[in-house]
Structure formats: structure tokens, C-alpha cells
Amino acid sequence: MDEDDFLERDRGLSQDQRAELGLGALVFVVMALLVALFVFVLHEAWPSFAHNGLGWFGGGGSVDQELQAIARSGDLKEAPVYTFHAWPLIWSTIVITVGAVAIAFVSSLFIAVFMVEFAPAWLGRILEPVVRLLASIPSVIYGLAAVLVLVPFIGNHLITQSEKASVTPTIQLSGSSLLAAIVVLTVMIAPIMIAVFADGLRAVPRGWLEGSLALGINRWRTFWKVGVRTARPVFVAGTVLATARALGEAIMLSMVSGGVGFAPNPVDGLMFFFEPSRPLAATIIAFDEELSSPPMKHTLYAIAAVLLFSSAMLSVIGWAAKQPMRRYGVVP
Amino acid sequence: MSTATAGPVRRPEQTGASWRLTDRLGLGLAWLLGLLFCAITAAIVMYFLVEGIRYLRPNLLVTNPTPGVSESQTGGFLDPLLGTVIVGFMAMAIATPVGVGIAVWLSEFGRPTGFARLAESSVEMLAGEPSVVLALFGAVLFTVKELGFLSQTSHGIVLGQSFFAAAAMLSLVGLPMVVASTREGLQAIPSHVREASYAVGKTKIATTRRVLLPAARPSMITGTMLGLGRVIGDTAIVLLLLGGTLTFQPANSVPVLGLLRGTGDTLTGYIYYNAPTGDGNQPSKAYAAAFVLMLMVLALNLGVDSVIRRSQRAVKWS
Numbered sequence: 202m203d204e205d206d207f208l209e210r211d212r213g214l215s216q217d218q219r220a221e222l223g224l225g226a227l228v229f230v231v232m233a234l235l236v237a238l239f240v241f242v243l244h245e246a247w248p249s250f251a252h253n254g255l256g257w258f259g260g261g262g263s264v265d266q267e268l269q270a271i272a273r274s275g276d277l278k279e280a281p282v283y284t285f286h287a288w289p290l291i292w293s294t295i296v297i298t299v300g301a302v303a304i305a306f307v308s309s310l311f312i313a314v315f316m317v318e319f320a321p322a323w324l325g326r327i328l329e330p331v332v333r334l335l336a337s338i339p340s341v342i343y344g345l346a347a348v349l350v351l352v353p354f355i356g357n358h359l360i361t362q363s364e365k366a367s368v369t370p371t372i373q374l375s376g377s378s379l380l381a382a383i384v385v386l387t388v389m390i391a392p393i394m395i396a397v398f399a400d401g402l403r404a405v406p407r408g409w410l411e412g413s414l415a416l417g418i419n420r421w422r423t424f425w426k427v428g429v430r431t432a433r434p435v436f437v438a439g440t441v442l443a444t445a446r447a448l449g450e451a452i453m454l455s456m457v458s459g460g461v462g463f464a465p466n467p468v469d470g471l472m473f474f475f476e477p478s479r480p481l482a483a484t485i486i487a488f489d490e491e492l493s494s495p496p497m498k499h500t501l502y503a504i505a506a507v508l509l510f511s512s513a514m515l516s517v518i519g520w521a522a523k524q525p526m527r528r529y530g531v532v533p
Numbered sequence: 534m535s536t537a538t539a540g541p542v543r544r545p546e547q548t549g550a551s552w553r554l555t556d557r558l559g560l561g562l563a564w565l566l567g568l569l570f571c572a573i574t575a576a577i578v579m580y581f582l583v584e585g586i587r588y589l590r591p592n593l594l595v596t597n598p599t600p601g602v603s604e605s606q607t608g609g610f611l612d613p614l615l616g617t618v619i620v621g622f623m624a625m626a627i628a629t630p631v632g633v634g635i636a637v638w639l640s641e642f643g644r645p646t647g648f649a650r651l652a653e654s655s656v657e658m659l660a661g662e663p664s665v666v667l668a669l670f671g672a673v674l675f676t677v678k679e680l681g682f683l684s685q686t687s688h689g690i691v692l693g694q695s696f697f698a699a700a701a702m703l704s705l706v707g708l709p710m711v712v713a714s715t716r717e718g719l720q721a722i723p724s725h726v727r728e729a730s731y732a733v734g735k736t737k738i739a740t741t742r743r744v745l746l747p748a749a750r751p752s753m754i755t756g757t758m759l760g761l762g763r764v765i766g767d768t769a770i771v772l773l774l775l776g777g778t779l780t781f782q783p784a785n786s787v788p789v790l791g792l793l794r795g796t797g798d799t800l801t802g803y804i805y806y807n808a809p810t811g812d813g814n815q816p817s818k819a820y821a822a823a824f825v826l827m828l829m830v831l832a833l834n835l836g837v838d839s840v841i842r843r844s845q846r847a848v849k850w851s
Binding site: 216217220221223224225227228231232234235237238241242245308311312314315316319320324328330331333334335337338339340341342344345346348349350388391395419421422425441442445448449450451452455456460482485486489492501502505508509512513515516517519520 | 551552553556557559560562563564566567569570571573574577580581631634635637638639642644648651652654655656657658659660661662663664665666667669670672673674705708736737738739741759762763765766767768769772773801804805808809810816819820823826827830831833834837838
């Protein structure tokens with residue numbers, strides 16, 4: 202701010218500078234806390250990564266048996282066990298996240314377009330606060346509703362007895378499944394996407410739309426080709442935000458996904474969606490009482506480190522996606 | 534961009550009959566999904582209203598959880614309810630001043646530019662971090678010996694579970710909302726307002742305190758309420774850092790400090806415990822608690838709406 206340089210020369214110099222330094226220090230403390238977050242989590246995670254190498258991300262063996270062995274080795278005074286192959290958990294995370302984000306993206310895009318442009322004015326006015334309300338409902342409430350309604354429904358009506366019998370020795374098809382996880386996660390993250398998308402669509406300069414309408418192009422085509430296309434960076438930003446939320450969702454998924462370290466197999470056809478699993482974040486919640494066992498602690502922090510880095514990457518992508526929008530002067 | 538934001542562009546004389554098939558399909562899909570969204574929302578809200586009213590009894594609100602197997606033995610959720618209030622208050626007592634401070638620095642000072650951009654992305658990164666990771670971070674941070682006075686110590690080992698620990702980490706959940714909202718509010722104030730204040734000899738910090746922050750108060754309140762909504766809805770941090778012990782377990786008999794250094798629970802932890810997947814498995818209690826939590830979130834949202842609406846009617850800078 203150059204314009205107040207002459208003011209500073211005359212008076213108030215120390216007061217303003219003190220305020221700037223004080224507030225700057227506050228910012229610095231929060232940034233230092235973020236750095237500490239990375240350092241602490243990585244430091245605790247290191248033994249697990251060091252023992253397994255890249256095999257950490259691979260498959261092989263039963264991940265639940267491995268986790269139990271790790272937990273047990275902390276209590277007995279023997280050499281700690283670290284062997285851990287997280288692929289089933291990672292696979293579950295990927296399938297659930299990608300599935301939910303894909304469905305939520307397509308529906309949120311249309312719903313946001315509907316809300317901003319095509320809905321009757323009164324409906325649009327109602328929808329906006331409703332979207333915000335849905336986005337702020339705690340995940341444990343979604344989890345509760347899903348466990349009591351959706352999971353029994355899937356278990357009793359969608360999965361047949363013969364399907365249940367065909368996999369009985371390995372896993373149980375109770376309804377806690379990929380399908381339930383994806384559906385509930387979609388409902389959870391769609392409002393976040395809709396809110397961001399709608400903000401972006403509203404920020405599209407009105408003249409651009411009117412120009413297209415003046416050429417005789419119909420409302421749908423105008424909005425789809427001009428409005429939606431202009432707001433593209435916002436779609437990336439919103440999707441990234443929602444993906445980060447989906448990736449880190451622990452509570453709801455630990456209630457709904459089945460809680461078994463099993464990698465659902467796409468070869469099973471439709472049954473793939475009925476198979477239980479357990480994503481990374483839910484694994485931390487499932488074993489949070491074993492934190493006192495050192496090898497278990499390191500393993501759980503390794504899982505947290507993977508989540509930490511994935512969401513950090515996502516926020517970098519989101520930041521990069523917002524830059525072109527800023528250049529237009531259209532800031533979401 | 535103050536001049537050109539899109540309102541609905543209306544062409545009433547046009548009908549869909551002459552449109553191409555793809556356009557008609559697109560429009561139809563938008564309507565279908567929009568109405569489906571309304572239906573799903575209505576279903577969720579109605580479902581919880583009905584179930585909540587069915588299971589909520591006044592005495593649930595004034596009795597404490599007790600271990601038991603049947604519905605009549607397990608008591609209510611007084612302590613979790615109080616826990617939610619305490620934790621929400623403590624977390625926002627940290628997050629609001631810090632968040633407003635950061636927002637003021639980012640919007641009014643922000644020098645050097647590189648550091649400001651870094652700070653901005655740090656806050657965004659913080660907003661994207663899963664709360665379960667923050668919880669684990671807190672579990673390392675608060676088991677450090679030097680921070681032992683904030684939680685309980687047994688046999689020289691710091692347990693790291695207390696209201697202080699949970700509130701500190703939950704404040705990181707609420708912080709990004711406060712920063713984003715306050716900053717937006719500050720940036721919406723045109724620069725001539727600041728210049729007018731400088732012109733009568735106010736310093737920058739006096740301008741901020743006397744002119745800018747009062748003008749941005751609706752945004753600050755909005756941010757705080759949104760942050761509070763996130764804070765009271767969080768479960769992972771409560772389970773790991775508050776202990777999830779259903780009732781308050783004070784560290785010692787010192788009135789307030791002992792309670793805050795001890796473990797406890799919140800409504801989210803209580804719901805998780807009483808869901809069919811949890812150890813308690815008392816769905817009717819979980820429904821009642823979920824209903825109360827829903828009402829709190831709903832109240833916060835209505836508060837945000839009314840603040841926004843009132844601020845839109847208030848001062849217009851021109």
C-alpha cells in the first residue's frame with residue numbers, strides 16, 4: 202500500500218508496524234503448525250514405511266491379519282512386527298472416492314445449472330440455504346441414517362440368498378458395502394460441489410450470456426456452451442474440495458463400508474458393489490484404541506501420512522485450477 | 534466484478550418444442566436432478582424429524598449416560614450435550630480471534646507478497662486436511678511432556694486426551710471458515726472507505742479496528758457460525774482426543790480446570806457410540822441425540838441466513 206507511506210512518515214509509524222508484525226507473527230504460527238503437522242506425522246510414520254518400502258502400497262496377505270499381528274507385537278516384549286500391505290484399503294478408498302465423486306460431479310453440475318438458471322425464482326431462493334444446510338450436516342448423522350435404513354435395505358432386498366451363500370467363507374454380504382458407501386458419500390459431498398458450482402455459474406458475466414441469446418441460441422445451449430464453459434475452473438476447484446472431503450471421511454465410512462480389510466473384486470460383476478471393504482481413513486478410526494502399541498501407532502500414522510499427502514496434493518491442484526478464473530477477474 | 538453477474542436470463546417467448554433433442558434432454562435432466570435433489574433433501578430432513586420426535590424424551594436431556602443393556606437403563610445425554618457446547622465454545626474462542634487476525638493481515642497488510650500467497654494456500658490446505666489426520670497430529674502434540682499440564686498424566690505418561698486437546702485441534706477445523714469469510718467481508722469494502730479514514734488522520738490499525746472490522750462484522754459472524762457448525766459436527770477428533778468416555782471424567786477435583794483437563798464426550802461421539810455399529814447400540818438414543826444435533830446445526834444455518842440477509846439490507850457502499 203503505497204498511498205499511506207506519507208502518513209507513516211508523520212505519525213503512527215510504530216503502532217501500525219507493531220500491528221503488522223503481531224498479525225504477521227500470528228500467520229507465521231499457524232503456518233508453523235501446518236509444517237509441524239507434516240513433520241510430526243511423517244516422523245511417526247517413518248518406521249512403517251522404512252520396514253515395508255514400496256511394498257507398503259502393494260497387496261499380498263490379509264491386511265486385517267497383518268494389522269492384528271502388528272497390534273499384538275506391541276504388547277509382548279518381542280521384536281515389533283511392521284509387515285503391512287495396504288493395497289485393499291487403498292483400493293477401497295479409490296473405488297469409493299472415485300465412484301462418489303463421479304456421480305456427485307455429474308448430478309451437481311446439472312443441479313447447479315438448474316438452480317442458477319432454470320429453477321423458478323422461489324425454488325432457487327429455497328434451494329440455496331438448503332444446499333448449505335445439507336453441506337453442514339455432521340457425517341455421523343449421515344452414517345447413522347445409512348446404517349439404520351440403507352444398509353438393511355441393501356442387505357435384505359438387493360442381495361439374494363444365493364449371492365450371500367456363494368461368498369460365505371470369505372466375507373459376509375450384510376449390506377455394508379461399496380454401494381452403500383458410494384451412495385451416502387455422494388449425498389454428503391454433492392452439496393459441497395453444488396454450492397461451489399453455483400457460485401461460479403452466478404459469477405459468469407451476464408453480457409456473455411446475453412450476447413449468445415441475441416444470436417438466437419436457445420437458453421439451454423447458451424448456458425451450457427457459454428456459462429458452463431466459462432466456469433470450468435470452478436468445477437475443478439469444487440471437485441477438488443469435494444474429493445478432499447471424500448478422501449478424509451472416516452466416521453461415516455467406518456460405519457457403512459463393512460469394516461473388513463477386503464479388496465472388492467471387479468470381476469465379480471454386480472456383486473462387486475455389494476462387497477464390504479474398509480478405506481484408509483476408516484481404518485484409523487477402527488484401530489484407534491490400539492494407538493498405545495508402538496508398531497500399530499507407526500502404522501496408523503503411515504496411513505495418516507498417505508491421506509495428508511493426498512489432500513495436500515489436491516489442494517495444490519485446486520489452487521492451480523483457480524488461477525485462470527482470477528485472470529478473467531471472475532473470482533469464485 | 535460488480536457490474537456483471539448473472540441473474541436469470543429470461544426469454545419467455547421461446548418454447549422448448551423447437552429445440553434440438555440434446556438440448557431438450559439436457560434441460561429435462563437438469564429439472565429431473567434438481568427435483569430429485571429436493572426430494573432427497575426433504576426425505577432426509579423429514580426422516581430425522583419424525584424419528585427424532587418419536588424418540589426424544591425430555592428426561593434424556595437431563596440425565597447422564599450410564600452403562601446398561603436396555604433402553605431404560607442407559608440414561609440420557611446430558612454430559613455429551615454439555616460437552617458439545619463446551620468444545621464448540623472453546624474451539625471458536627481460539628479460532629475466531631486467530632482467524633480474524635489472519636484475515637486482517639491477508640487482506641490489509643499481506644507483505645511480502647510471496648509470504649502472503651504462501652499463507653493463503655496454507656489456510657486452504659488446512660481446510661482440506663481430513664480431521665482424522667488432525668486428530669492423530671493432536672495425539673502426538675499433546676502427549677509431549679511439556680504439554681502434560683493440559684491433560685492427565687499417569688505413571689509419567691501423558692495421556693493427551695482432554696477438552697483442551699480436542700478444542701485446540703477442533704479450532705483448526707473451524708479456522709479456515711473464519712478466515713475465508715472474514716477476508717471476503719474485508720475485501721468487499723471499497724478502498725475509498727479506507728482512504729476516507731486515512732484522510733482524517735487515522736492509522737491503518739485504527740482504521741481496521743474502528744471502520745473495517747465493524748463493517749465486516751456480518752462476515753465474521755457468518756464465518757464463526759459456519760466454523761462452529763463444522764466443529765460440533767466433527768467426530769474423529771472427539772473420539773481420539775476427547776476420549777469418548779460418554780460422561781465427564783475430570784482429571785482432579787479442581788472445579789473448572791479439572792473438568793477441562795479430563796476427558797468427556799460430545800453428541801457426535803455419543804451418536805457414534807450408540808449407532809448399531811458402535812459399542813452401545815441403542816439406536817433410539819442415537820436418533821434422539823442426532824435430532825438435537827440437527828437442531829443445533831439448523832439453528833446455526835438459520836442464523837447465518839438471517840445475518841446475510843440483514844447485511845444485504847444494510848450499508849451499501851457506492
